[in-house]
Amino acid sequence: MKKKHTSRKAHHTSRPARTGKVREGYLVVVRSWMLLVMFALMLGLGAVVGTYLNEQSAANDPAVAGAQVETR
Secondary structure: OOOOOOOOOOOOOOOOOOOOHHHHHHHHHHHHHHHHHHHHHHHHHHHHHHHHHHHHHHHHOOOOOOOOOOOO
């Protein structure tokens, strides 16, 4: 006689699906850091360009310390 086989179903506990809030929070942090880095780079670039332009304008107008020139 043939034996009867019972089907064994694994009973897994259901896990709640992950929400997108974790990834969304991560993206917000990354974007804010990118904005902060870009702002710092813009400030640094502005300082370098400003210093260069200041030096170029000072080279065109030579001045002696303490001397003033008045035109009438």
